[in-house]
Amino acid sequence: MEVVASAPGKVLLTGGYLILERPNAGIVLSTNARFYAIVKPIYEDFKPESWAWAWTDVKLTSPQLSRESMYKLSLKHLTLQCVSSSESRNPFVENAIQYAVAAAHAVLDKNKKDALDKLLLQGLEITILGCNDFYSYRNQIEARGLPLTPEALAALPPFTSITFNAGESNGGNCKPEVAKTGLGSSAAMTTAAVAALLHYLGVVNLSAFSEDPHQQNKDSMDLDVVHMIAQSAHCVAQGKVGSGFDVSSAVYGSQRYVRFSPKVLSAAQAAVEGMSLEEVIGNILNGEWDHERTEFSLPPLMTLLLGEPGTGGSSTPSMVGAVKKWLKDDPEKSQETWRKLAEANSELETQLNMLSKLAKEHWDVYKCVIDSCSRLKPAKWMEGVAEPVKDELVKVLLKAREAMLGIRNHIRQMGQAAGIPIEPESQTELLDATMNMEGVLLAGVPGAGGFDAIFAVALGDSSSNVANAWSSRNVLALLVREDPQGVSLESGDPRSWEITSAVSSIHIK
Template sequence: MAEFNIANLKEASLAMAVVASAPGKVLMTGGYLILERPNAGVVLSTNARFYAIVKPLYEEMKPDSWAWAWTDVRLTSPQLSRESMYKLSLKNLMLQCVSSRQVLFESRNPFVEQAVPYAIAAAHALFDKDKKDALHKLLLQGLDITILGCNDFYSYRNQIEARGLPLTPESLAALPPFTSITFNAEEENGQNCKPEVAKTGLGSSAAMTTAVIAALLHYLGVVDLSPLSKNEGSADLDVVHIIAQTAHCIAQGKIGSGFDVSSAVYGSHRYVRFSPDDALNGTPLQEVMAAILKGKWDHERTKFSLPPSMNLVSILTYTIDVSLHLLGEPGTGGSSTPSMVGAVKRWQKSDPAKAQETWRKLSEANSKLEIQFNILSKLAEENWNAYKCVLDICSKQRSPTAVILQSCSRNSVKDSYTSFILFVDNDVQAANYFVYAVKWIEQSTEPSEEAVVKALLGARSAMVEIRNLMRQMGEAAGVPVVLTSYSDFTNVLCYNRTANVFFSFGYSPERYIDLPAMPCNGLTLYGFCKLNIEPESQTRLLDATMDMEGVLLAGVPGAGGFDAVFAVTLGDSGSNVTKAWSSLNVLALLVREDPHGVSLETGDPITKEITAAVSAVHIE
C-alpha cells in the first residue's frame, strides 16, 4: 500500500472532507478510585492527537444507487498499512467487512467499526424527515475514513536505535509525522503477532474513537465543531461525548470509567465517572439511540488545567542500567491494567475495612493536590509578577528534600513558612516529617510570594502522600502466584495437598486458604507477589526525578505499573529532566499538556505535527 500523502485528499471531494482530532490523556490522580462514583480524578489532555479524515468515497451518486440497501465504507490506516472495505446496511446500520488489506497480518478495528454505525444512528435519531432524506443521499456516496495517530501514541525505540540515534526527544522529533508501525515476523506456529511497537498508554483507542465520531457527526451535519474553540461546554460536545462513550464501551466489551473518552472530548478536567448503566443502554442500536441522546448522563466534569508556567513531561520506561533494575517495556514486560484492577477489587472484597480506609486517605490526598493547583492558578491570576518571579527562581533550584527529624503527634507540629509539614499515615500512627524548604522559602520576600511557595510545597507533599498510599495499596493487594522454584520469590508459602498442611515462609497462610490446589507431587508452592502499582525501580527513578532542579512532582499515571512515569516541571526546567532521563536510557516523549479537547482541523495534519514536534524540543 502506498504511504499516506495529504495530496491524496486534494481532489474533487476535498471540499467535503472533514478533519477532526482528539487528544490523548495522562491520568494524574484518581488511579483505581476513579472506577467508582463519587471518586474524582484529574486527567490532563495532551498535545498528542488522533486525526480522522472523513470524505465521500464517490464523487457523486451512481444512477442506480437509490435502489441500494447497502453503501460502501472504506477505512484506511496508513501507519498500519491497513485498508478495509465494508458494506453498511442502510436499514439496520450493520457494518460488514468484505475485504481487508494489510502487509503482515489481518486485524480488525472494533473501535471504528462501532463508531461508524453509532454516529449514523445518532443522525437518524436527531433528524427530521427532510434531513433524513439528505442523510440517505449523502450516505449513498459512501464513506472514506482515514485515521492517523501522532507518533507519541506509539513507542519508536526500535526505529531510533536502528538509526543509531540517541534516546532523546530530538531523535523522536526527527521521525516523520505519522511514522509507519512495523510488526514482528509470524511465530513458528503461524499465529499472528502483535505490533512490535507498543502503545504508550496515552489512550489511543479513546482518542481514535472520539476523533472518528466527531468527524462523522460534523460531516453528517449532526454537530458543528467549528465554534468549539470559543465554547468548550456546548451541547454539540455533549452529543460527541455520549456517542463516543457508548461506542467505546461496546468496542471494548466492557464499561470502563470513561475518563479517557471524556478528556478526548472535553480536554483537561476533573472527572467523576458516569453510572455504568448509562452506557449499556446503547443496544440494540436503532431502537434506543434516541433514548441515549435524551437521557441524562450523570458524569461530573469540572474545568482543570495545570497552572501557568508548569509543564507535563512523560516518559516510557524500558530496560535500563542494571544498577536501577528498571524493567518493563510496554508490550513486552509492561503492566496489564485489567489484571491490576482485578487484583485491587479482590483486595477490596477480602479486606473491606482496610481498603475503605486506604481509599478515603487516597481520595483526600488527591483532593489536596487538586486544591493546591487551583490555588496556584488563582495566585497567578491575582498577582502574575509575584507568581512568575517565584517559579522562575524555583525552576533553577532543586526541590526541598524530606528529612525525618522526629515522630510526634499532630498537636505538637507548628505550620509556618519556614517549615512545611508532610503527613504520611500508616497502620499504627501518623508520622510527621518536617520538610525544610529553605532554598525555596528564602526566595519569598513578601506575602504574595510566600503564598506561591506554600502552595507549591503543598502540591509536592500531596503527591508524595499519593505515591505512598498507592504503594501501600499495591502491597496490600498483592496476589499469590504459583512458583516454579524457591529462587523466584523471597517470601514462599508451601502447601502439601496430601497432608492439607501449609508451610509458611514469610506470610500467613490464612490469606491463601481459598486458593485452588495445584499440586506437583503432592506439593504446591505459592509466592507472594506484590502488586507493582509503583514498582521499586520506578520509585528510585521518581525519587531521583523529584530531586532534580525545577521538578515540582513526579508519579506513575493511572493504574501505575512499569509502563511510564510523568513529572510536572516549573518554567523551562523540563529540558534538564529529559536530559537526565536520556542518560538513564529512558526515552522522554514529546508530550505536553494541551487542555483542549476534540476540535475541527482546518489545515494539513502532517504540517501541524511537524510544527508541534519542533516546538516540543527545547533548544538551548
Template sequence: MAVVASAPGKVLMTGGYLILERPNAGIVLSTNARFYAIVKPLYEDIKPDGWAWIHFQSWADMKLTSPQMARETMYKLSLKNLVLHCVNSGDSRNPFVEYALQYAIAAAHVRFDKDKMDKLQKLLLLGLDITIFGCNEFYSYRNQIESRGLPLTPETLASLPPFASITLNAEELSETNCKPEVAKTGLGSSAAMTTAVAAALLHYLGVVSLPSMVREHIHGDEDPMELDIVHAIAQTAHCIAQGKVGSGFDVSSAVYGSQRYVRFSPEVISSAQVAGKGLSVQEAIDDVLKSNWDHERIKFSLPPLLTLLLGEPGAGGSSTPSMVGAVKRWQKSDPQNSQATWTKLSEENSALEMHLNTLSQLALRNYDVYRTVINRCSLITSAKWADEAIEPNHIEVVRALLGARDAMLGIRSNMRNMGLAAGIPIEPESQTRLLDTTMKMEGVLLAGVPGAGGFDAVFAVTLGDSSQNVIRKWSSLNILALLVREDPHGVYLENNDPRLTGVTTGVASLDIS
C-alpha cells in the same frame, strides 16, 4: 468536502483506581498528542442503481484506511437497520471505529426530520471514506531508536517523520501469529481515535458543528450541547468495543480537554449493550442520547509556568485490566483496610488538586510575584524553596508548591501500599528509584506514575525552564523523554489534513530547544 477532526491523548495525574467508582474524582490532563480522523465521500456520484433501491435493502459502501498500520478495510452498511458487514474480514477489523460509525449514523437517524433524512440517505449512498492516524507519541519507537544506535532523546523522536509507520520487529511474528502487538505509550490511543472518528462523522453528517482550531487558538464557539452528543456517541462506542464499561475519563478528556472528572453511572449505556437483541441500533442510540449522563467535569489545567513531562522507561508495558482486577479482589478480601487506604488516597488527591488550584489563583491575582517565585524555585531543589519566600506575598506561592509536593508524596505512598496489598506493581521499585531521583532535582514539583501505574511511563511536573535538566537526567538513566506536553483543549475541527501541510497542532509543532 472532507472533514478533519482531531482529539487528544490523556494523562491521568490523580484518581488511579478510585476513579472507577463514583463519587471519586480524578485529574486528567489532555495532551498535544492528537489522533486524527478524515471523513469524505467515497464516490463522486451516487451509483445509478443506488437511489432507486433506497426504500428496499440498500447498502452503502464504507472504506477505512489506517496508513500507519498499512491496513485498509471495506464495509457494506445496511441503510435499513445499520448493520455493518465487513467485506474483507480478517485481522484488520477495528471495533472502535466500527461502533463509532454505526452509532454516529444512528444518531443522525434519531435526530433528523424527513427532509434531513432524505439528504442523509443520499450522502450515505456516496459512501464514506474514513482515514485514521495518530501522532507518533501514541506509539513506542524506542526499540527502533535503540536498534539504530541513536540517542534516547526528544530530538531523536522529533527527527522521525510525522505519523510514521509503526514498524515491527520480524522476530515478534511467527507463521501461527501474524497479528503483531503494537507497543504504545499509554496516552489512550483508542479513546482519542474513537472520539476523533465519532466527531468527524457527526460533523460530516450534520448532526453537530464542531469547534474549530485556527492557528492553534480555538474560537470561542464551543457549544456544550454539541460536544455532549459527541461524548455520548464516543463514550458508548468505546465501551461497547472494549466489551466493558470503564470509567470513561479518557474519552471525556478527548472530547472536553483537561478536567476534574467523576465517572458516569454504567446504566447510562445499558441500551447499547443489548442493541441487536430485540432493540435496534437506532432505538438504543436514541435511549443513550436521552439518558441522564451524570458524569461530572470541571475545567482544569496546570498552573502557568508548570510543564508536564512524560518519560518512557522501556521496561515493558503493564496490563491495566489485570491490575484493576487484582485491586478489586483485594477490596473484596480485605474491605476494612482497603477502604482506609482509599480514603487516605482520596484525601491526598483532593489536597493536590486544591494546591494546584491555589497556584492558578495566585497567578491570576499577581502574576509578577507568582512568576518571580516560580523562576527562583526552578533553579533550586525543593528543600531550599522556603528560603525564597523573602517577602510576605511570596509565602503563599511557596506554601502551595510545598503542599502540592507533600500531597504527591502521600499519593505515591498510598498507591505503593495498595499495590503491595493487592500483589501488583503499581509503583515498582525501579519506578520508585526513578521518581525519587526526579523529585530531588532542581525545579521539579511532582513526579509519579500516571493512571493505574506499572511500567508504562512516568510523569513529572516542572517549574519554569527546569524541564531540560530533567530531560537530560532521564536520558542518562536510559529514560526516553517524550514530546508530550499538556494541551487543555479537547476535540476540534482541523483546517487541513496535517499530512499534506506538514503542520500539526500536536507534537510535531513542539519546540524542544
C-alpha cells in the same frame, strides 16, 4: 467534501483506580498528541438506481499500520459487514461508524433523511492517523544508534509507520502487538472518528470550537452529542463500561472528572436483545448522564513531562481486576487506604487550584517565585524568602509536593496489598530521583501505574534539564505536553502541515 477532526490523548494525574467509583474525582490532562480522522465520500456522485441498494460501501484506512479494510453498511439495519480479510479489524472505528450513522438517523428529521441517504450512498472513506507520541519508537531510536532524547524522537517523520512486536508470528496470522505509551489511543481514535462522522453527516457543527479554541463553550450540546456517542462506541468496542475519563478528556479537554453511573450505558450493551440500533442510540442520547466535569488545567509556567522507562507496558485491565479483588477480599483495610488516597488526591487538587489563583492575583511575584524555584532543588525553595506573598506561594508549592508524596505512598500500599506493581520499585527509585531534581514540583505514575510511563511537572525552564537527566538514566522523555483543548475540526489533512510545524516546534538546546 472532506471533514478532518482530531481528539487528544490524556494523562490521568490523580484518581487512578478511585475514578472507577463515584463520587471519586480524577484530574485528567489532555495533551498535544492527537488522533485524526478524515472522512470523505468514496464516489463523486451516487447513481439514481442505487436507491434500490440496501447497502453502501465503507473504506477504512490506517496508513501507519499499512492496513485497508472494506465494509458494506446496511442502510436498513445500520450495521457493518467486513468484506475484506478480517485480521485487520478495528472494533473502535467500526463501532464509531455504526453509532454515528445511527445517531444521524435518530436525530435528523424526515426532510434531512433524504440528504443523509444520498450522502451515505456515495460511500464513506475514513482515514485514521495517530501522532507518533501514542506509540513507542524507543526500539527504532536504539536500533539507529541514536541517543534516547526528545530530539531523536522529533527527527522521526510525522505519522511514522508503527512496528509490530511480531517476533512470535507463526505464518503471520497471530495478532501483532503495538507498543504504546499509555496516552489513551483507543479513546482518542474513537472520539476523532465519531466527531468527524457526526460533523460530516450534519448531526453536529464543530466549526465554532475550531475557530477560537479559547472561546470554546464546553457546555455545548454538539460536544455533548459527540461525548455520548463516543462513550457508547468505546464501551461496546472494549466489551465493558469503563470510567470514561479518557473519552471525556478527548472530547472536552483537561478537566476534573467524576464518572457517570454505568447504568446509562446498559442500553448500549443490551442492543443485542433485538432493539434496533436507532432505538438504542435514542435511549443513550436521552439517558441520565450524571458525570461531573469541571474545567482544570495546570497552573501557569508549569510543564507536563512524560518519560518512557523502556521496561515494557503493563496490562491495565488485569491490574484493575487485582485492585477490585482486594477491595472485595479485605473491605476494612482497603477502604481505609482508599479513603487516605482520595484525601491526598483532593489535597493536591486544592493546592494546584490555589497556585492558579495566586498566579492570577500576584502575577509578577508568582513569575519570580517559579523562576527562582526552577533553578533550585526543592529543599532550598524556602531559603531567603522574606515577602509574605512569596512565602505563601512557596508554601503552597511545598504542600503540593507533600500531597504528591502522600498519593505515591498510598498507591504503593495499595499495590502491595493487591499484589500488583502500581508503583514498581524501579519506578520508585526513578521518581524519587526526579522529585529531587531542580525545579521539579511533582512526579508519579499516571493512571493505573505499572511500567508504562512516568510523569513530572516541572517549573519554568527546568523541563529540558529533566529530559537530559532522564536520558542519562535510560528514560526517554516524550514530546507530549499538556494542551487543554478537546475535540477540534481541522483545516485539512494533517500529513500536509505536520512537516512544517514539527520543525518549528522543536528547540535543540
